[in-house]
Amino acid sequence: xxxxxxxxxxxxxxxxxxxxxxxxxxxxxxxxxxxxxxxxxxxxxxxxxxxxxxxxxxxxxxxxxxxxxxxxxxxxxxxxxxxxxxxxxxxxxxxxxxxxxxxxxxxxxxxxxxxxxxxxxxxxxxxxxxxxxxxxxxxxxxxxxxxxxxxxx
Amino acid sequence: xxxxxxxxxxxxxxxxxxxxxxxxxxxxxxxxxxxxxxxxxxxxxxxxxxxxxxxxxxxxxxxxxxxxxxxxxxxxxxxxxxxxxxxxxxxxxxxxxxxxxxxxxxxxxxxxxxxxxxxxxxxxxxxxxxxxxxxxxxxxxxxxxxxxxxxxxxxxxxxxxxxxxxxxxxxxxxxxxxxxxxxxxxxxxxxxxxxxxxxxxxxxxxxxxxxxxxxxxxxxxxxxxxxxxxxxxxxxxxxxxxxxxxxxxxxxxxxxxxxxxxxxxxxxxxxxxxxxxxxxxxxxxxxxxxxxxxxxxxxxxxxx
Numbered sequence: 001x002x003x004x005x006x007x008x009x010x011x012x013x014x015x016x017x018x019x020x021x022x023x024x025x026x027x028x029x030x031x032x033x034x035x036x037x038x039x040x041x042x043x044x045x046x047x048x049x050x051x052x053x054x055x056x057x058x059x060x061x062x063x064x065x066x067x068x069x070x071x072x073x074x075x076x077x078x079x080x081x082x083x084x085x086x087x088x089x090x091x092x093x094x095x096x097x098x099x100x101x102x103x104x105x106x107x108x109x110x111x112x113x114x115x116x117x118x119x120x121x122x123x124x125x126x127x128x129x130x131x132x133x134x135x136x137x138x139x140x141x142x143x144x145x146x147x148x149x150x151x152x153x
Numbered sequence: 154x155x156x157x158x159x160x161x162x163x164x165x166x167x168x169x170x171x172x173x174x175x176x177x178x179x180x181x182x183x184x185x186x187x188x189x190x191x192x193x194x195x196x197x198x199x200x201x202x203x204x205x206x207x208x209x210x211x212x213x214x215x216x217x218x219x220x221x222x223x224x225x226x227x228x229x230x231x232x233x234x235x236x237x238x239x240x241x242x243x244x245x246x247x248x249x250x251x252x253x254x255x256x257x258x259x260x261x262x263x264x265x266x267x268x269x270x271x272x273x274x275x276x277x278x279x280x281x282x283x284x285x286x287x288x289x290x291x292x293x294x295x296x297x298x299x300x301x302x303x304x305x306x307x308x309x310x311x312x313x314x315x316x317x318x319x320x321x322x323x324x325x326x327x328x329x330x331x332x333x334x335x336x337x338x339x340x341x342x343x344x345x346x347x348x349x350x351x352x353x354x355x356x357x358x359x360x361x362x363x364x365x366x367x368x369x370x371x372x373x374x375x376x377x378x379x380x381x382x383x384x385x386x387x388x389x390x391x392x393x394x395x396x397x398x399x400x401x402x403x404x405x406x407x408x409x410x411x412x413x414x415x416x417x418x419x420x421x422x423x424x425x426x427x428x429x430x431x432x433x434x435x436x437x438x439x440x441x442x443x444x445x446x447x448x449x450x451x452x453x454x455x456x457x
Contacts, residue, residue: 113278115259119237140259141280144344 010043015062017084018074018097023047025077026057028152032073032106033059033066040064053080073106075099076147079134099147101127103136108151114141123153155271157452160261161281162319167326170290176447177291177440179457184443188455189218195248196222197240198275199231200256204416205275205284208438209252212445221248238267245270250452271452279315285415286319288444292437293372296411300324304369306332308362309376309396309421311341316415317376321345324354331356332366336392338383362396368405373398375414375421375434393420400425413437 021029026046035042041062050056065085074081075097085093105122116123116138124139134147159165165173194213198206206224213220221244223229231240237260244251245268253261254275261274261281276282294300305324307317311333321331322345331349333341333356341358349356359366367373378396383389397420398412414422414434426432450457 111258113256113258115237115255115257115263115277118257119263121238121263138259140262141278142258 011089012043012060012062012086013089015040015060015064015086016066017086018059018071018081019056019084020050020052020080020082021057021059021074021078022053022080023055023057025148026059028077029057029059029074029081031152032077033061033070035059035061038064069100072098072100073103076103076107076134076136076150077152079147099127099130099134102139103127106153107136107145108153109138109141109143110145110149110151111138111141111143114138114143116140125150154265155269155452157454158265158272159283159448159452160265160272160274162283162286162323170287170323170326173287173444173447173451174291174294176450176457177287177443178295180443180446181440184446185215187217188450188457189213189216189453192218192249192453193247194218194220194250194252194449195244196220196224196275197229197244197251197253198222198224199226199229199237199260200254200276201225202254202276204438205254205282208441209273209275209284209445209449212442212449215442216446216449218449222252237263241267241272250449252449273448273452279313281319282315283319284441284445284448285316286323287448288437288441289316289320289374289413289415290323291444292411292413292433292440295440296433297371297409300327302328302330303371304330304332305372305374306334306366306370307341307374307376308334308398309378310339310382311335311376312339313379313382314376317341317374318345320374322348325352329354332370333358334360334362334366334396336360336378336388336395338385338388338392339378360395362398362402364402364405367402368407370410371407373410373412375412375418377414377417377419377421397421397423398426399423400429403429403431406431 043060045058047055071083081097084091103125107125109116125136128137129135135144137144210220241264250271252273252275255277258278258280260277265272274281311317380389410431411433412431
C-alpha cells in the first residue's frame with residue numbers, strides 16, 4: 001500500500017490547480033492564462049515526477065477561478081491537463097480541459113502572408129483533427145498546424 | 154457576412170456548383186442583357202491582375218452593370234496605410250457587390266466578415282481563386298458533356314499550383330481518376346493525396362509524361378513550371394522540357410481529349426499544339442466570362 005505522497009509544492013487553500021501539463025507546454029500555458037500580469041500568488045512547478053507523462057508541470061493560482069473558456073484554451077497545447085478547483089484545502093471540482101471547435105485570438109498563424117499577420121484583427125483557428133494529435137487550421141489562409149507547434153500570441 | 158459571397162469553392166455544395174454551371178450555360182447563350190441595370194460593382198485589385206480583372210469587368214459590362222474600383226493598389230488608400238477593413242467598409246457604402254483580389258491569403262474571407270455586401274474572391278495570394286475553378290469545371294463539362302467518371306491528368310507545377318489544388322477538391326463530387334505528372338520538386342503535396350484517399354478518389358503519380366498517361370486521359374490540365382520555384386537552377390534546366398506538350402504526343406490520344414491550361418502559357422505547351430482541335434485553352438479563357446457572369450448574378454441573388 002502506497003503511503004501518502006510528499007507534496008512537491010505547497011497545498012492551496014482556495015483557488016485553481018492545473019495539473020498534468022506536459023513540461024514542454026507549461027510556459028505556453030502560463031502565457032495563455034495571462035499569469036505574467038496576475039497579482040495573485042502563483043506557484044509554477046516544472047519537471048515534476050509523473051506516472052502518466054514522465055515529467056509534468058503544475059500551476060497553482062491562489063484565490064482565483066478561471067472561466068472555462070480560458071481554461072479550455074490550454075487544451076490546445078496540453079490536452080492532458082486537469083483542472084482542480086480548491087476550496088478550504090478540499091478539491092470541490094475536478095475536470096479535464098476540453099478543446100473547443102474554434103480557437104479565437106490566442107494562436108498566431110505561421111504563414112507570414114496570412115491576412116491575420118498584416119491586419120489588426122483576431123486570429124481564428126478551426127480544430128480539424130483531435131486524435132491522435134490536435135491539428136488546427138487558420139480560418140483565413142487555410143494553413144494547418146499541429147496544436148503542439150502552435151505559436152501562442 | 155452575406156451568404157451569397159464566394160470565397161472558396163470548398164464553401165459551396167455540389168448542387169450549387171451544378172446550378173452555377175447551368176447559369177454559365179445560360180450566359181453563353183445570352184451573354185448580353187440588362188439584368189445588372191442600375192447595379193454598381195466594385196473591382197478592388199490590391200494586387201494587379203489584368204486578365205482576371207478584364208474578365209470580371211467584361212462580365213459586368215455585358216450585363217449592363219456599372220463598375221468602380223482600382224487596378225493598382227498604389228492609387229488606393231491602402232498605400233496610405235488604411236486597413237483592409239476600413240477600405241472594404243468604405244467601398245461597401247457605395248456598391249452592391251465587391252470583387253476583390255489581394256496578395257495576402259485570407260483577405261477575402263476577412264472582407265466577408267466586415268460587410269453585409271456580397272464579396273467575390275478573385276484570388277487571395279496562393280490561397281483560393283474560385284472563379285478559375287468554376288471556369289475549369291465549366292470547360293470540362295462543356296467539352297465532355299459530363300463531369301463524372303473522367304480521367305484528368307495534371308502536369309507541371311502540382312506543388313504550388315493553386316488552380317490544380319482547387320480543381321482537385323471541387324472534382325470530389327464527380328468520381329474522377331487523376332494522373333499527377335510532375336518532377337519530384339513540384340510533386341502533388343501529401344495533403345491533397347490524403348484528400349483523394351479520404352474521398353475514395355483513384356490517382357496515379359509519375360515523373361514521366363508518358364504516352365500511356367496521355368492516351369488514357371479525357372482532360373490534360375497543363376500548368377506553368379516557374380523557374381523561381383526551384384531551389385536548384387540545374388534541376389529546373391533538367392526538367393523544364395520534360396513537361397512540355399508537343400503536337401506529336403497527341404497522335405494516339407482519345408478523340409474526346411481536351412488540353413486545358415489556366416494561362417499565361419510560357420513554353421509548357423508548344424505552339425504546334427494550338428491548331429490541334431484538342432487544344433482548348435483559349436476557349437477555356439472565354440468560358441471564364443460566362444462562369445463569372447454566373448458567379449456575379451448568384452452573388453447578387455438574381456434569378457435568371
